[in-house]
Amino acid sequence: MKKIIIRNIVGLLVMAWLYYVMLPPINLSAISFWIFLCLLAIIFFIANIGDSKWVVDKNQVRFEKAPKYMTIPLAIIPITIVVVLIVNIATSPLFNSKAWANRITVENAEFTKEIKEVDFNTLPLLDKESSQKLGDRTMGQNSEYVSQYYVSDLYTQINFNDEIIRVTPIEYDGVIKWFINRKNGINAYITVNSVNGESKLVKVDNGLKYMPSAHFNEKLKRKLRFTYPTAIFGESRFEIDNEGHPYWITPVIKYTGISNRERIVGAVILDPTTGESTKYDLKDIPEWVDNVYYANLVIDMVNNWGEYQGGWLNSFIGQKNVTNTTTGYNYLALNDDVYLYTGITSVVSDESNLGFILTNLRTGETKYYDVPGAEEYSAMESAKGQVQQMNYTSTFPLLINLNNKPTYLVSLKDNAGLVKMYAFIDVQDYQKVVVTDASEGINKAALNYLQRYGENTKDSNIVTEKEIVVKNITSSVKDGNTWYYITDTNGKKYKAKITLSDNLPFISNGDKVKVYFLEDKEIIEITDIK
Numbered sequence: 001m002k003k004i005i006i007r008n009i010v011g012l013l014v015m016a017w018l019y020y021v022m023l024p025p026i027n028l029s030a031i032s033f034w035i036f037l038c039l040l041a042i043i044f045f046i047a048n049i050g051d052s053k054w055v056v057d058k059n060q061v062r063f064e065k066a067p068k069y070m071t072i073p074l075a076i077i078p079i080t081i082v083v084v085l086i087v088n089i090a091t092s093p094l095f096n097s098k099a100w101a102n103r104i105t106v107e108n109a110e111f112t113k114e115i116k117e118v119d120f121n122t123l124p125l126l127d128k129e130s131s132q133k134l135g136d137r138t139m140g141q142n143s144e145y146v147s148q149y150y151v152s153d154l155y156t157q158i159n160f161n162d163e164i165i166r167v168t169p170i171e172y173d174g175v176i177k178w179f180i181n182r183k184n185g186i187n188a189y190i191t192v193n194s195v196n197g198e199s200k201l202v203k204v205d206n207g208l209k210y211m212p213s214a215h216f217n218e219k220l221k222r223k224l225r226f227t228y229p230t231a232i233f234g235e236s237r238f239e240i241d242n243e244g245h246p247y248w249i250t251p252v253i254k255y256t257g258i259s260n261r262e263r264i265v266g267a268v269i270l271d272p273t274t275g276e277s278t279k280y281d282l283k284d285i286p287e288w289v290d291n292v293y294y295a296n297l298v299i300d301m302v303n304n305w306g307e308y309q310g311g312w313l314n315s316f317i318g319q320k321n322v323t324n325t326t327t328g329y330n331y332l333a334l335n336d337d338v339y340l341y342t343g344i345t346s347v348v349s350d351e352s353n354l355g356f357i358l359t360n361l362r363t364g365e366t367k368y369y370d371v372p373g374a375e376e377y378s379a380m381e382s383a384k385g386q387v388q389q390m391n392y393t394s395t396f397p398l399l400i401n402l403n404n405k406p407t408y409l410v411s412l413k414d415n416a417g418l419v420k421m422y423a424f425i426d427v428q429d430y431q432k433v434v435v436t437d438a439s440e441g442i443n444k445a446a447l448n449y450l451q452r453y454g455e456n457t458k459d460s461n462i463v464t465e466k467e468i469v470v471k472n473i474t475s476s477v478k479d480g481n482t483w484y485y486i487t488d489t490n491g492k493k494y495k496a497k498i499t500l501s502d503n504l505p506f507i508s509n510g511d512k513v514k515v516y517f518l519e520d521k522e523i524i525e526i527t528d529i530k
Contacts, residue, residue, distance in 0.1 A: 004048070011047030015040050023225040025232045031259035034080050041073035084258050091257035093304075093312045099256070101308035103263060104301040106357065109367040111406055115334070117461050118400040120442045124157065124164045124194035124333060125411060125419070127395045131155050131166045131192040133417050134199040138190055142201055145170060148177050151190060152212075156237045157331045157338050158290040160244075164194045164333045169238050169246070169272075171213035178215055185209040185273065189238070189246055208246060208272040212236070223275055224250060224268060231279070234264065237291040248272055251292050252279065262300075264364065267292050285362060290338040293361045298340050299325050302357055302366070306344065322347040323354060326376055328396045337362055341399050343376055344368065351378045353427075356399060371406045374430035379408045383423035386435040387412065392420060399427070403450060403460050411438070424449035443518045447527055463516040463527055468492070470511045486526075496526035504529070 018039060024032040093100045126134075132155060139151045150173045155166040169189045172178035185207020192199045210223045217223065224233060234251035241247065252266040267285050270277035285292060306323035307315045314320055326343035333339070338361050343353040353375050359366040374382070380394040390412075397408035406427040411419045412435070419438050422445040426432035434452045436445035443462050450457050457463055468488040475484045482498040486507075494515060498504055507513060516528040 007047045011043050014043050014047075018043070020222075023221055025225070026230050027232055029255040029258055030232050031084065034084060034258065038077050038080055041076040045073040088257045088260050091260050093308055093315070095312075096256075096261075097308040097312040097315070100261060100304045103261060103304050104298075104359075104364065104366050106302070106305055106366045106368050109369055111369045111371050112401065112404050114367065114369070115401045117404065118402055118446075119461065120446070122162070122164055122195065122333060123398065123400070123409075123442070124331065125398075125422075125442065126166075126192065126194045126197055127330075127411070128155050128157075128166065130197075130411075130413070130417055130419065131194065131199075134192050134197055135166075135168060135190045138192075138199040138201050139170065145188065145201070148181055149173050149186060152238070154238050155192070156239055156291055157194065157333075158239050159333050159336050159338055160191075160240060161242055162336070166192045166194055167238060167240055167246075168192075169208065169211065171211060173213075175215055178213065182209065182214065182218065186211065189240070191240075202244065204244075204246065204273070206273040210248070210270065210272045210275050220248060220270070220272070224270065224277070227277060228252075228268065228279065231268070233268070234297070235294050237294070239289060239291060241286075241288045246272060249289055249291055251294070262297060264293060264297070282364070287336070287362075289362055291361050293340075293359065293364050295329055295340055298359045298361075298364075298366075299329065299342065302342070302344075302359070306347075319347050325357075326353065328376055330396045330398055331361075332358065332398065334358075345375055351375045369406075371427060373406065373427035374408075374425070376408070379425040379427075379430045379433075380410055382425055382430045382433050383410050383412060383435060386423065386433055387421060390414070390420070394423070397425070402446060403455050403457075405455075407449075426453075441518075447518060451527075457516065457528055463518060464520070465514065465516055467512060467514050468494075470507055470509055470513060472509060473507050475505070493523045494526050495523055496529055500526065501529050 022032065022036055024030060024036040027033055132153065135151050135155065139146055149170040152168045152171050155168045157166050167189060170186055172181065187207045188201050188203045190199065190201055209218050210220050212220045214220065220236060232253040232255065234253050236248045236250040239247055239249050248270045250268045250270065251264045252268060253262055254265045255262055264282060266279060266281045268277050268279045303324045310320055310322065315322055323344050324347055326345050329340055329342040331338055332341050339358045340361055341356060341358055343356045345353050353373055355368055355370045355372065357366055357368050376397050379397055384392060384394050392412035392414060395411045397410050400407050400409050402424065408425040408427055410423045412421040412423060414420050421435050421438055422442055423433055423435045424446060432453055434449040436448050446462050447457060450460065470486055471489045472487045473484060475482055484496050484498065484504045486494040496504060514530040515526045517524045517526050
């Protein structure tokens with residue numbers, strides 16, 4: 001009896017350790033709970049195997065006599081397998097295709113009405129890879145941090161007080177560094193401005209203690225599990241509120257079946273400095289939060305919407321009106337929220353898109369825009385083909401409204417990951433592409449594209465319109481081109497090519513003219529004149 005008690009005490013300790021490591025939710029709809037249950041059965045079986053008598057007979061090992069309670073754990077494993085299979089088949093698309101198609105509600109919308117004309121001052125030109133390089137460089141400039149911590153690769157895209165930035169925590173560099181620094185925590189995080197590339201190491205008053213790289217009860221997943229033992233969690237994202245205070249945003253998931261037909265029903269917001277947290281329903285999540293839904297889930301739900309509208313059988317036989325997402329996605333900042341963008345194409349790959357979707361990553365609201373055109377990778381190859389001798393790589397396109405037309409914008413990068421050129425590509429005709437050196441600026445690149453294809457630039461918001469009174473005008477020839485130099489009555493200086501207007505030679509002192517330009521510099525280059 002004493003041996004039985006000792007064995008079971010040891011077994012219970014092993015079970016407790018297993019729970020502490022695995023951290024499964026105590027929830028029947030989570031597959032990790034059922035796996036944990038099977039492992040407990042195996043541990044119980046091993047702990048009590050000594051009560052059985054083993055017999056070796058003709059090279060076979062068998063129990064001659066086993067206690068009845070030994071059959072309980074042995075039965076749990078096959079019962080679990082059967083239950084999981086039956087439940088998931090019953091809730092699969094085979095019998096519930098409409099429910100799978102309706103995992104996400106997709107509304108039809110009109111591109112030019114819903115998507116404002118691009119403002120390059122708020123466009124996230126830097127992708128995650130470029131942001132990581134800038135963040136690593138910033139970390140390397142702070143010797144007191146680089147020896148103890150490393151930069152996380154999260155780089156969450158957020159809208160922070162009307163600035164589009166990526167924010168990422170720094171993490172403990174191993175268990176010893178955690179033990180040394182755990183008392184004060186991590187007192188900084190890194191931000192990278194996705195528009196201008198400015199990277200900062202931002203210090204916080206109180207250290208961040210509950211982190212993925214922490215150990216024991218300060219590990220983020222463990223803190224969440226012990227606070228919410230039955231909740232099923234998705235991927236935690238690092239964000240900051242409007243005052244710059246850091247938080248972990250962890251979506252709460254609900255399944256239909258066992259780890260089947262996943263949907264987000266809320267989120268837990270945890271303060272890593274104190275460990276305090278609040279669980280919100282989806283509709284009540286604060287507006288400063290930008291990332292509740294994550295990319296893989298959105299892509300999965302949109303694919304189900306495209307696959308099962310016509311039923312399960314149609315999804316692979318006939319495939320009438322069956323669509324899926326293109327390979328790849330990007331993020332756009334609109335109306336103080338962050339949206340995931342990806343194209344929608346026919347299930348039969350034909351290098352063209354039927355349209356695209358935008359999903360609000362806080363609310364899950366999704367809209368479909370019927371804009372047929374080139375598939376993103378075709379546009380990327382078209383841009384690279386303009387400078388193929390450079391062997392540049394292309395970022396995944398940003399979809400923008402340029403002069404009330406859907407347009408792809410990509411950055412072309414060298415082997416070091418530095419942006420060397422910008423390319424604009426017409427969504428509906430990817431043969432229309434213009435590549436401009438990045439040193440000339442994004443506004444100049446957009447202007448080159450519009451002028452190349454005869455677009456009206458006067459009504460575009462990339463240029464500034466101004467009426468001036470001419471005080472003095474002269475001309476000169478430079479590199480075979482005639483330039484006119486104008487000074488207005490306020491002392492501002494301008495220059496314009498003769499190709500802009502045949503009326504330039506007839507402008508006289510005192511004339512009122514309307515000029516259009518990109519940047520207010522010492523000598524302003526006029527892009528159009530009226």
